[in-house]
Amino acid sequence: MANNPREQGEEQADTSFADILNEFETTTRAARQGTAAPAKRRGKGKPSGPAPRRGTVVGVSGDFVLVDYGDKSEGVIPAADLRDAEGNLSVKRGDTFDVAIVAFDNEGMATLSRITGPRPRDWEGLTRAFNNKEIVAGRVTGAVKGGFTVDVGTRAFMPGSRSGLRDAADMEKLVGQEIRCRIIKLDVDEEDVVVDRRSVVEEEASQMRQNTLATLEEGAVVRGTVRSLASYGAFIDIGGVDGLLHVGDISWSRVDDPSTELAVGAVLDLKILKLDKQAGKISLGLKQMGPDPWEEAVAKLNPGDRVTGEITRLADFGAFVELQPGVEGLIHVSEMSWTKRIQRPSDVLKKGERVEAVVLKVDMAAGRLSLGLKQVLGNPWDTIKDRYPDGTVVEGKVTRLAPFGAFVEVEEGIDGLVHISEFTNEKRIEHPSEVVKVGQTLRAVVLSADPETKRLKLGVKQLEATSSDKFAQDAAVGDRVSGRVLQVRGARVTVQLGEGVEGVCIIEEAAPAATGPVSGESMAAQLAAAWKGGMKAAAIPGVEPYREGQVRSFTIKAMDPAGKKIELTPVT
Numbered sequence: 001m002a003n004n005p006r007e008q009g010e011e012q013a014d015t016s017f018a019d020i021l022n023e024f025e026t027t028t029r030a031a032r033q034g035t036a037a038p039a040k041r042r043g044k045g046k047p048s049g050p051a052p053r054r055g056t057v058v059g060v061s062g063d064f065v066l067v068d069y070g071d072k073s074e075g076v077i078p079a080a081d082l083r084d085a086e087g088n089l090s091v092k093r094g095d096t097f098d099v100a101i102v103a104f105d106n107e108g109m110a111t112l113s114r115i116t117g118p119r120p121r122d123w124e125g126l127t128r129a130f131n132n133k134e135i136v137a138g139r140v141t142g143a144v145k146g147g148f149t150v151d152v153g154t155r156a157f158m159p160g161s162r163s164g165l166r167d168a169a170d171m172e173k174l175v176g177q178e179i180r181c182r183i184i185k186l187d188v189d190e191e192d193v194v195v196d197r198r199s200v201v202e203e204e205a206s207q208m209r210q211n212t213l214a215t216l217e218e219g220a221v222v223r224g225t226v227r228s229l230a231s232y233g234a235f236i237d238i239g240g241v242d243g244l245l246h247v248g249d250i251s252w253s254r255v256d257d258p259s260t261e262l263a264v265g266a267v268l269d270l271k272i273l274k275l276d277k278q279a280g281k282i283s284l285g286l287k288q289m290g291p292d293p294w295e296e297a298v299a300k301l302n303p304g305d306r307v308t309g310e311i312t313r314l315a316d317f318g319a320f321v322e323l324q325p326g327v328e329g330l331i332h333v334s335e336m337s338w339t340k341r342i343q344r345p346s347d348v349l350k351k352g353e354r355v356e357a358v359v360l361k362v363d364m365a366a367g368r369l370s371l372g373l374k375q376v377l378g379n380p381w382d383t384i385k386d387r388y389p390d391g392t393v394v395e396g397k398v399t400r401l402a403p404f405g406a407f408v409e410v411e412e413g414i415d416g417l418v419h420i421s422e423f424t425n426e427k428r429i430e431h432p433s434e435v436v437k438v439g440q441t442l443r444a445v446v447l448s449a450d451p452e453t454k455r456l457k458l459g460v461k462q463l464e465a466t467s468s469d470k471f472a473q474d475a476a477v478g479d480r481v482s483g484r485v486l487q488v489r490g491a492r493v494t495v496q497l498g499e500g501v502e503g504v505c506i507i508e509e510a511a512p513a514a515t516g517p518v519s520g521e522s523m524a525a526q527l528a529a530a531w532k533g534g535m536k537a538a539a540i541p542g543v544e545p546y547r548e549g550q551v552r553s554f555t556i557k558a559m560d561p562a563g564k565k566i567e568l569t570p571v572t
Contacts, residue, residue, distance in 0.1 A: 055099035055112065057091050065091060067112055069099050075110030081178070082114065100139065100178075113139060113178045120153040123188050130183040135200055138181050140174050148174065150181065156193035164201035180204070208240030209280065216282070218275045224284070226266045229258050236270065236284055243282035245270065252287045252294070252326025254312060293326035298362050298369065305359040306376070311351050319345045321357060321371060329369035331357060336373045338380055339413020348373075380414060381451045388456065392446040393463070398436050406432040408442050408458060416456035418444055425461050467500035472561040480571065485550045493546050495554060495568060503566035505554055 055075075059066035064076040077099070082091050091097075099112040120126045120136060129136050138152035147159040148171075158181065165171050185194035216222070216238075224238035233246040245268075250261050262268075274283035301307070309321040309329070318332040336342045336349075349355065358375035361368075388394065388410070396408040399415055405422075407415040423435050436442060444458035475481065483495035483503065493505040546552065554568035 057095045075112040077112045130186040135180050139178050156195045158195045162196040162198045164198040212239040212241045213277045218272050220272050226264050234258050234262050243284040245284045249285040297327040298364050308356050311353045314345045319349050329371040331371045331373050338374045381454050384449045384451050388446045388449050395443045398438050398440045401432045406436050416458040418458045422459035468564040471501045477556050479556045482553050488546045503568045505568040
């Protein structure tokens, strides 16, 4: 009595294996060189198929395993058919297992196949395997419409959807292979047998995953094969279970694309970083198989050391510099210039550029290395007083205006401030824009420089022509001038020569007195003695005394226009 067929999704339930097999035999009859198809067996007839034999491994070569299958006969099994998930040969000399003869070559050498499960020997065995949902061994003998023919002691049909494979190329390779499957439809009368390999593969894979997970521990080293790549990492098969190798754990150097470092099919030794057996999640590390270059590098680095490296990436807050593979430091945007306010690191640096920097801070615990770019050049404010002493005349462009003054760039990155009160003596101004504009070239005098506060004070009114300047233009050394005595201090007489113009007369010599030298001393000696004794110049014989407010005549002895100094001598 026939069994009811089971629904299998995309399978054609109303199509029997017998129909498909008849079509296959009809289309391939010519290839059989006229050999008639075997008659159907019904009832309790014995199914056909290769008889299993007990084989013993007697030799192993690179590509084949030599097996003695009895009666002093030997055959070979491709070594590739006997390797485990890690690529290791699963048998050794002396191992015994069931084999089946697949074919003979021209020299009579048998090609064997290892039978990996029980093979029913009759219809009774097939029925028992079907009812008990047992796993049986079979050999894929060919490809037909919609699937494959499989020898499980009799001819069976395996739908392509139940093969456990999706790729057409992999399906083609299935022909000739020994498989483990389960009978999902059996009609003895019609000799209609349908098998399923996918459920067995999934069950065995699940069991393999459980077995593998049970043996894994965090920190252990495992060998795996790259199964697939993604932008965030790679999935690694480590014996039936997948682990994730995150992109950040591929190399100590920064990796943007895993495909530049890994290839599908590559075999790697990795370390288990995290393991969740319940969820079946495994995090793997490749870079952890080698020493951490960061620890070695920072042990040798100290603040103040000069280093060189390549800009690997730019961010809004700074630039990352790779000093060596796996060792990166950060140049913060505030450490790029002493004098400029950098808005974007890309304004001064570019990716791939090699730069020299100074180590500012090493934080081993946090894994951070702080670098400085501006420290390589030195702080220009440290030498500002030497380069711009008070009184130095400078020239620069007005960079910006503020209500309190104007900023003038005296050199790249160094701005000086002209306060609103330092523009002119002629009038009071309310805003710098009344006298200057942005972009205008301006001459100014350095009033003071402070390296600690980074301030440079400038003045413009100091360059305006004064009464002293005008006097100096009209007068010359040797000219006779008149002035009013402002102050008399011993031998120093201060004289007003004009509005805002003063001169100084030092009485070093005086005209001889009418009575001649006193006690044989010169007038100069008498003046010196009088000065030392605190006597007034008016008390010196032969010299008319100087009194404040008195108008006297003098001769210009020397002039210093820049220093606004005029030296006079008395007219005798």
